[in-house]
Amino acid sequence: MLETPDISDESSRINLPLGNTFIRFSPLTMWRAGSKPRAVLLLWLALCVIIIPSGILTRVFEWTGIAVDLGTTSIYLTIYIPMLFCVPLVMWFGFLWAAIPAYFSTFCVALFGGMPIEWIVVFAFANPIGLAMYAMFYRTTPISKDLNNLESLVGFFMIALVASLAGSIGAFIWALTNNVGLNVAYPVWLGWWFGGWLQSCLIVAPILYFFGPAVQRQLAEVKNSSLKLNNAKGSIIAMISGFIIVVLCFVGAGRYISLQQMASIDWASGQTMSLMQAQNTVDSLSYPLFILLAVILALSYLGYRAMISWYDTIKGVNQKLSEKNKQLINLVSLDPLSGLYNRRKVFEQLECEYNRSLRSQGTLSIIMVDVDKFKRVNDTYGHLVGDTVIKAIADTIQVTLRDYDTLGRFGGEEFIAILPSTSCQQAQIIAERVRAAVSKLEIVLDNTSQVLQVTVSLGVATLASTDSKAESIIDRADKALLQAKENGRNQVVFGGDQTNSTL
Ligand SMILES: Nc1nc2c(ncn2[C@@H]2O[C@H](COP(=O)(O)OP(=O)(O)OP(=O)(O)O)[C@@H](O)[C@H]2O)c(=O)[nH]1
Structure with missing residues (x-):
């Protein structure tokens, strides 16, 4: 009987490049899974030991950024060492592998800076939220993490921008806990996300380009889940929902704590601020936060739509390609009149x-x-x-x-x-x-x-x-x-x- 090789199965599934599969966060399983996964786990723990205190070191040695004078305002481009490690970690390992050290490093920095503990708990979520953006993007996009082509590089720059914006909501908490007004909070926020973005583009991108291939080769054995595009829609919706919930909790908790604190502040006049006044102050600081949140969500949604249509295009192109391949195979092996082998x-x-x-x-x-x-x-x-x-x-x-x-x-x-x-x-x-x-x-x-x-x-x-x-x-x-x-x-x-x- 005639047998035409069936290549449709292959084409219905688009294998993402090696780099787009993350390592599942399961330290215990990795510990038991053999020498290679265990070595990766130990490497991650060693990196945590470097990352977590690195934030404090930058404070101690005052490597925190560069002041840039913009005429009427001057902003402070923040350089944050832990994120130099955590962004490659989120790209090569996955979200939790990077979010955990990012959370604790920020926690330590805030503790060192004397921030009240109830604030620290919320404040430390800022960078993991930024990292979630990287993870969301790379979980669902079949572009290379090694940034070895223009498409990947532009994609990375764009996601770094959204991620820096998302992470910079911490600047408002900083402003609240330091009792500074919007006039101070605004340039701090600008420097925060712009510095974060520049740091990702100028330092992290070359790290990914030069070290990515070697690291990913090493990690290939412990990456066991290849992502099917069919599942990508579901996973991105789950991630965006998770992200919205986390950000809303973040903003809600921030507002609640700040209201409580402001209500109990003993101002220079010696009077406790009324709850009404506190509400107004918090509102004035919160609005930019909500606007920022809306911008991030809009960008995420647009990105999501773009990705889905991109997948559909790729899928369509692959289907056409497989049909053409079948036609080609038929042309070289079948007799057109009888349909038998030639x-x-x-x-x-x-x-x-x-x-x-x-x-x-x-x-x-x-x-x-x-x-x-x-x-x-x-x-x-x-x-x-x-x-x-x-x-x-x-x-x-x-x-x-x-x-x-x-x-x-x-x-x-x-x-x-x-x-x-x-x-x-x-x-x-x-x-x-x-x-x-x-x-x-x-x-x-x-x-x-x-x-x-x-x-x-x-x-x-x-x-x-x-x-x-x-x-x-x-x-x-x-x-x-x-x-x-x-x-x-x-x-x-x-x-x-x-x-x-x-x-
Ligand atoms: N319609 C049609 N005719 C074809 C095709 N391929 C070959 N032929 C014809 O088949 C005929 C073969 O004729 P011959 O080889 O002389 O043999 P025959 O008339 O079948 O006689 P015997 O084989 O001796 O029984 C020729 O007239 C060819 O033109 C085709 O694809 N379509």
């Missing part, structure tokens, strides 16, 4: 069966079939009717053969059947069945309702112990076919010595 493919198939029979010392037979007096059909009814007859004969022979036999069109009105594991006696029985089926075939001519009947002559040959190549069987079958024609047509002739044929 001569080239028949030879390939025969070679294959010949080698298989030699290996297994099995039998192999072939039948050559030629339509009798076909020239007369063409001359009498025209070539179009001739084509219909060829197609009808092809179909009849095909259904007469067994599933594992191969039928091909060898030339004009000549067919060849390859019969694996078939002795010369069995082959002759099958050939006789084919002859009888064709002779009973009634082809009704479309325009005249006239019934046309044809016969075929058949030459049978079986693999002999003396055969040194596959073509020898064809030679004998061809000679047998000629003999059948000479004997008067519409008959089966066996070619060669029956006793010498493998039985």
Whole structure:
């Protein structure tokens, strides 16, 4: 039977590049999973030991940023060492692997800076929220994390911008806890996200480019989940929902704590601020936060839509490609009129069966079939009717053969059947069945309702112990076919010595 290689399964699934699979956060499982996962876990723990106090070190040595004078305002471009580690971690490992050290490093920095503990708990979520943006983007986008092409680089710059904006909501908490007004909070916030973005573009991007391939090669063995695009929609919706909930909790908790604190502040006048006044102050600080949140969500949504349409495009292109591949395979292997294998493919198939029979010392037979007096059909009814007859004969022979036999069109009105594991006696029985089926075939001519009947002559040959190549069987079958024609047509002739044929 005809077998066209099925490549549709492959095309329905787009394998994301190696880098786009994250390592599942399961330290205990990794510890038990063998030496390689354990080494990765230990490496991560060692990095945590570096990352968590690195934030404090930047404070102690005052590497916290660069002041930039913008005329009327001056902003302070923040450099935050822990994020230099955590962004590559989120890209190579996954969200929790980066969020945990990011949370605790910010926690330590805030503690060191004397921020009240209830604030610290909320404040430390700012950078993990930024990291969630990276994770969301890379979980669902089939672009390289090694930034080895322009598309990936631009994608990274864009996501770094959104992530820096998301992470910079911490600037408002800083402003609240330091009792500074919007005039101070605003440039701090500007420097916070702009500095974070520059840091990602200028320092993290080269790290990803130069070290990414080597790191990912090392991590390949412990990455066990390849992401199916079909699941990407679900996972991005889950991540965006999670992100919205976290940010809302973040903002809500921030407002609640700040209201409580402001209500109890003993101002210079010595009076406690009224709850109403506190509410107004918090509101004035919260509005930019809500605007920022709305911008981030809008950007996320747009990004999500863009990604989904991108996937659909890729999927469509892949489907078209696989259809074209199928067409191409058909073109080189199938005869367009009969739909059977063509001569080239028949030879390939025969070679294959010949080698298989030699290996297994099995039998192999072939039948050559030629339509009798076909020239007369063409001359009498025209070539179009001739084509219909060829197609009808092809179909009849095909259904007469067994599933594992191969039928091909060898030339004009000549067919060849390859019969694996078939002795010369069995082959002759099958050939006789084919002859009888064709002779009973009634082809009704479309325009005249006239019934046309044809016969075929058949030459049978079986693999002999003396055969040194596959073509020898064809030679004998061809000679047998000629003999059948000479004997008067519409008959089966066996070619060669029956006793010498493998039985
Ligand atoms: N309609 C049609 N005719 C074809 C095709 N391929 C070959 N033929 C015709 O098949 C005929 C073969 O004729 P011959 O080789 O003389 O043999 P025959 O008339 O069948 O006579 P015998 O084989 O001796 O019984 C020729 O007229 C070819 O033009 C095809 O694809 N379509």
